[in-house]
Amino acid sequence: MRNNLTLRSIGTIRSPFKQKFGTPRQSGVVPLATGTIHLDPTFAPPGCLEGLSLFSHIWVIFHFHKNTNETLRGKVHPPRLNGKKMGVFATRTPHRTNPIGMSVLKLIDVNEEGLILSVSGLDLIDETPIFDIKPYISENDSILDATDGWTEKMDLQNYQVEWAPNALDSLNHFNNKNHYKEFVEQTLSIEVRNLEDKSKNEMKNFKSLLGEGDVEFKVCPESLVVQVINLEKKEK
């Protein structure tokens, strides 16, 4: 029996991650990655957010809208596996038959009238279309004795983030410079390079638009250091 279902976007997320490169691959790993979900009033009948603020976390079901890959592949290369392949349904890859993702986010605030949710721990790209919001219910969703398959004991590499003097100077252009600095450090402390760049392992310069800043950096895997070499504030 064929059964298709057309999902309607009920809202959009505003996130500090403007592009795929630099966006965390899991929710919660960059706690300072805060953003807002803006619900479309068309799909937000009166009272639809009532009671949600009692929960500390929510599930967001969203569209992997930057996934432009049309071919259906059986296996993918999870970034953490350094080139080893894994079946698509044994991973959380965006490159799946139905390009929907689910992220658990920390719920900071619910603006019921404005239909805006403030969240943190984002791993979603700016303007990601949202299909559903559900409360996180630990009684049901938290499986303490779950076995994590190939992801177990695969510690995320933690880089030390260092700032070149001129990049440190540029921080003064930011409104909340300490918060922004810490947000960039949390984001870059995790391996952001893709497999190809990791295997080449050249000392090339990378660039990512993080929040209001264009961040240029180098990754030094031997010393486990990421060096921010340039920072440019973007006009909104």
Added chain:
Amino acid sequence: MRNNLTLRSIGTIRSPFKQKFGTPRQSGVVPLATGTIHLDPTFAPPGCLEGLSLFSHIWVIFHFHKNTNETLRGKVHPPRLNGKKMGVFATRTPHRTNPIGMSVLKLIDVNEEGLILSVSGLDLIDETPIFDIKPYISENDSILDATDGWTEKMDLQNYQVEWAPNALDSLNHFNNKNHYKEFVEQTLSIEVRNLEDKSKNEMKNFKSLLGEGDVEFKVCPESLVVQVINLEKKEK
């Protein structure tokens, strides 16, 4: 920005729950509710299940296909709240803008060639269309300090299940009678009545098709007993 996405059913579940009434409202609460997910070969490219058997649990994203409600309501009555309303996005109700559900199920077996997954702890109705399968990754999905909002401390009522002599006799027609008896007991030990029947609180007879049996029972809330008064084996 409007953004629609058409999901294609990648498979179907075979479940012992044949109708909405009697189907658990959460996954995991009836551990003996076992079933199989059958993937459609069209959407199962070679190797797509490789590595999945290393995980103990999976997320299944599915269609609330028995949800025929067309009107969009802002608030719903969660069964556990005895009549109190709650915003639709603060609940896991099937009656949501995009009728998609997510359940975490225990993974018992992966038949990679046959494209069949055996699972338990089901809360899905037979023939539910499946849109996605993702591994449960406790490092990411298990939030130990989450606050469960209105669902906290709302213990599921646990009924004692008793069998009338003729119903007990009928168990002999079942292949694995002990397993079936325990499955029925787990299912009926949780409040299965809807709000309307709960508030009327009459001693009426209920019927639910559970696995291969048509089960007739009475609920006695005062004594916290569910009495199975009749059991009829259905031909497959």
